[in-house]
Amino acid sequence: MTAALPRLAPDVEQVLAAIRGAAGRPMLVGGWVRDALLGTQGKDVDIEVYGLADPDALGAALAGAGTVTETGKSFGVFKVRSGDAEVDVSLPRRESKTGAGHRGFAVIPDGSLGFAHASARRDFTINSIMADPETGEIIDCHGGVEDLHAGILRRTSAAFAEDPLRVPRGVQFAARFGFTMAPETARLCRDLLGSYAELSIERVWGEWEKIGTRGTHISRALAVLRDTWWDTRYPEFAYMHGVAQDPEWHPEGDVWTHVGLAADQGARLADEAGLTGTDRLVIVFAALLHDIGKVTHTQIGDRITSHGHAEAGVAPAAVFLRSIGCPDAIIERITLLIREHMNCFGRPTKPAVRRLVRRLVPATLAELALVCSADAKGRGAHSASPRHQGHLRACRDFPRRAAPAPS
Numbered sequence: 001m002t003a004a005l006p007r008l009a010p011d012v013e014q015v016l017a018a019i020r021g022a023a024g025r026p027m028l029v030g031g032w033v034r035d036a037l038l039g040t041q042g043k044d045v046d047i048e049v050y051g052l053a054d055p056d057a058l059g060a061a062l063a064g065a066g067t068v069t070e071t072g073k074s075f076g077v078f079k080v081r082s083g084d085a086e087v088d089v090s091l092p093r094r095e096s097k098t099g100a101g102h103r104g105f106a107v108i109p110d111g112s113l114g115f116a117h118a119s120a121r122r123d124f125t126i127n128s129i130m131a132d133p134e135t136g137e138i139i140d141c142h143g144g145v146e147d148l149h150a151g152i153l154r155r156t157s158a159a160f161a162e163d164p165l166r167v168p169r170g171v172q173f174a175a176r177f178g179f180t181m182a183p184e185t186a187r188l189c190r191d192l193l194g195s196y197a198e199l200s201i202e203r204v205w206g207e208w209e210k211i212g213t214r215g216t217h218i219s220r221a222l223a224v225l226r227d228t229w230w231d232t233r234y235p236e237f238a239y240m241h242g243v244a245q246d247p248e249w250h251p252e253g254d255v256w257t258h259v260g261l262a263a264d265q266g267a268r269l270a271d272e273a274g275l276t277g278t279d280r281l282v283i284v285f286a287a288l289l290h291d292i293g294k295v296t297h298t299q300i301g302d303r304i305t306s307h308g309h310a311e312a313g314v315a316p317a318a319v320f321l322r323s324i325g326c327p328d329a330i331i332e333r334i335t336l337l338i339r340e341h342m343n344c345f346g347r348p349t350k351p352a353v354r355r356l357v358r359r360l361v362p363a364t365l366a367e368l369a370l371v372c373s374a375d376a377k378g379r380g381a382h383s384a385s386p387r388h389q390g391h392l393r394a395c396r397d398f399p400r401r402a403a404p405a406p407s
Contacts (some may be wrong), residue, residue, distance in 0.1 A: 001137075001138045001140075001145075002135065002136040002137050002138060003036070003037065003131065003136050003138050004136060005028075005036050005131055005133065005136055006036050006041045008045070008133060009083075009084070009085050010083070011066070011082040011083035011084060011085035012045050012082070012085045012087055014065045014066070014082050014083075015047065015062065015065045015066065015080050015082050015085070015087050015089065016047070016133055016134075017065070018061050018062055018064050018065035019047070019049055019052075019058075019061055019062070019089070020134075021061065021064075022052060022057060022058070022060070022061035023051060023052070024049040024050065024051045024052040024058065024061065024111075025049065025050040025051045025132075026047045026048075026049055026050075026089075026133065027047065027048050027049075027050060027115075027130045027131065027132060027133075027139070028045065028046070028047060028130065028131040028132075028133050029046050029047070029048045029119070029122075029129075029130050029131075030044075030046040030122070030127055031044060031046070031127065032044060032045050032046060033129045033130060033131045033138075034126050034127055034129060034144075034148065036131070037129065037138075037145065037148055038148065038177070044088070045085070045087045045088070046087075046088045046089075046090075047087060047088070047089045047090070048089075048090055048091070048092055048118065048130070049089060049090070049091055049092075049111065050092065050111060050113075050115075050118075051111060052091065052111045053091075053110070053111040053112060054111075055075075055076040055091060055109055058076065058078065058089070058091060059078060062078055062080050062089060065080060065082050066080045066081050066082030066083070066085075067080070067081040067082075068080055068081075069081070071088075075090075075093060075109055076090055076091030076092075076093055076109030076111075077089075077090045077091075078090070090109075091109040091110070091111050092109070092110055092111060092113040092117075092118035093108060093109045093110060093113075093118075093121075094108045094110050094113070115130060115139050115141055116141040116142075119139075119141050119142060119156065120141075120142065120156055120157040120159060121156075121157070121159050122156050123155070123156065123160060123163075123166040123169055123170075124144075124147075124153050124154060124155065124156060124166075124169075124170065124173065124185075125142045125143050125144035125147045125154045125155075125156050126144050126147055126148045126153070126154075126173075126179075127144070127156075128140075128141065128142045128144050128156045129144040129145060129148070142156050142157070144156075147182075151177070151178065151179045151180060152179060152180060152181070152182050153170050153173055153174065153179050153180065153181045153182060153185060153224070154181075154182040154184075154185050155182075155184075155185045155188060160185070160188060161188060161191070161192060164192045164195035164196060164198055164199055165199055165203050165204075165207070167189045167192055167228055167230055168199075168204060168207040168208070168230070169207055170185070170189065170224055170228070171207065171211070171221045171224050171225055171228075171230070172207045172208075172210045172211050172215070172221070174217065174220040174221045174223070174224040175210075175211040175214075175215030175216070175217055175218050175220065175221035176210070176211075176214050176215050176216065176217070177217070178216070178217035178220050179220065180220065180223065180224070181224050181227055181228065186224075186227040186228050189227075189228035189229075189230065190228055190229045193229060193230065193232070193233070196230075196233050201324075201325040202325060204324055204325050205324055205325030205326065208324045208325070208326070209281065211284070212280065212281030212282075212284045212285050213276070213277055213278075213280055213281050215267060215284065216264070216267050216268070216271075217264060218260055218263035218264050218266075218267060218284065218288060219257075219260030219261055219263065219264050221260075222256065222259075222260040223260075225238075226241070233323075234320055234323060234324070236292065236295075236316040236317075236319050236320045236323075237289075237292070237316075237320045239295040239316075240254075240255040240256045240259060240291070240292060240294070240295055241254065241255075241256040242254055242256065243255040243256070243294050243295055243298055244298065244300060244304050245258060245294070245298075245304055245306075246303055246304040246305070247304075249379065250379055251379070252378070252379060255291050255292075255294050255295070255298075258291060258378055258379065259287070259288050259289065259290065259291055259292075259378070260288075260378075261377075261378035261379075262287040262288070262290065262291075262374045262375050262377070262378030263284055263285075263287045263288035263374070263378075264378070265287065265373070265374040265377040265378050266283045266284045266286070266287030266288070266370065266371065266374035267280070267283075267284050269283065269370050269373055269374055269377075270283040270284060270370060273366075273370060278330060279367075281330065282330060282333045282334055282337070282363070282367060283367060283370050283371060283374070285321070285326075285330075285334050286333075286334045286337040286338060286341075286367070286371045287371050287374040287375065287378070289313065289317040289320065289321075289334065289338055290310075290313065290337070290338050290341045290371060290375055291306075291309060291313065291375075292313040292316050292317050292320070292338070293306070293308070293309035293310060293311070293312035293313030293314075293316070293338075294306040294309045294313075295316065296309075296312055296316075297309040297312045310338065310339055310340070310341055310342040310343075311339050313335075313338045313339070314335045314338055314339050317331075317334065317335050317338050318331055318335055321334065321335075329362075332362065332363075333362055333363040333367070334363075336359070336360050336361075336362075336363040337360070337363050337367055337368055337371050339359075340356065340359060340360060340368055341368065341371055341372055341375060343356055344356075344368050344369060344371075344372035353365065356368075
């Protein structure tokens with residue numbers, strides 16, 4: 001099959017021309033192809049080169065297209081800076097597991113590998129699709145196009161089990177694309193639970209950070225965490241599953257269900273507010289964790305109540321965030337929003353708002369209003385609750401980062 005691919009930048013075309021000039025066949029691979037087939041323009045361009053067996057020959061060809069960094073010359077991996085474009089270029093390679101961790105691999109570049117063999121090392125079928133940038137031909141050796149259209153995360157091959165990071169990557173993809181995980185792949189992920197300790201905290205945070213900065217379907221990510229049993233690696237977080245809520249106020253179900261829906265809304269509201277990067281992540285994660293204190297402060301009597309859960313949520317939220325590698329400065333902002341999220345309702349007086357703003361620093365009233373909005377919109381029948389609107393209006397009167405002068 002062929003596809004109408006997005007136009008590549010001239011600087012990227014220059015890299016492609018240099019590869020063809022050395023008798024190599026460049027193929028677009030990975031996320032750029034996936035995103036193109038989903039109808040979006042990816043930023044990161046990855047090229048795999050066929051027909052060139054020698055990494056030195058590839059490096060020499062690339063030198064004519066821009067500044068070349070040999071990020072892994074012995075592995076046939078190069079980074080090329082051409083004008084405003086930065087392109088990752090590699091040869092197909094054979095990999096075999098030799099030890100624990102993401103460095104425990106023997107890697108041999110091999111430009112003679114066929115498409116099916118080379119793409120089999122990729123994590124999910126949706127990332128194993130190749131595209132010829134010259135003809136638009138789509139090479140799909142593992143059913144990735146079908147899985148992409150069906151919204152399914154499926155392992156590409158048995159090599160999936162060689163790197164446990166592929167599990168949190170699956171959670172991240174579920175958050176970004178709203179996909180579900182194929183049952184057989186979820187079962188394989190459960191078998192990898194014991195390998196979690198091999199992952200560095202930096203790699204774990206890399207995936208969670210993308211959930212916060214790019215995820216739009218956080219509730220789907222929670223579903224994948226449950227299906228793979230990897231939620232058990234984050235007990236403070238997982239304990240929200242099954243915690244009952246008052247059905248009058250929360251007809252959507254338990255706390256786990258509610259925080260997933262609230263985080264979905266937090267992502268949407270943050271995007272509508274134009275937030276990006278860390279600012280967006282703070283809203284999404286605060287919405288995701290705002291009711292974590294209900295785990296210890298829910299009481300079931302004539303009514304289900306959770307008095308004091310906002311302040312009680314600070315400690316377990318911080319434990320969870322540290323366990324995934326979240327920086328302390330971000331944790332501070334998120335936990336302040338959690339602590340104050342029950343103080344964002346009713347008709348605020350100016351003195352009360354001033355005191356609240358001071359308590360929130362370095363977070364802001366605008367951020368709190370977004371988290372409270374996400375909370376309200378994640379409640380099913382009560383999603384239209386207007387109780388936070390006064391604070392949404394009040395936040396316009398205060399600077400984004402500065403506390404007001406004493407009254």
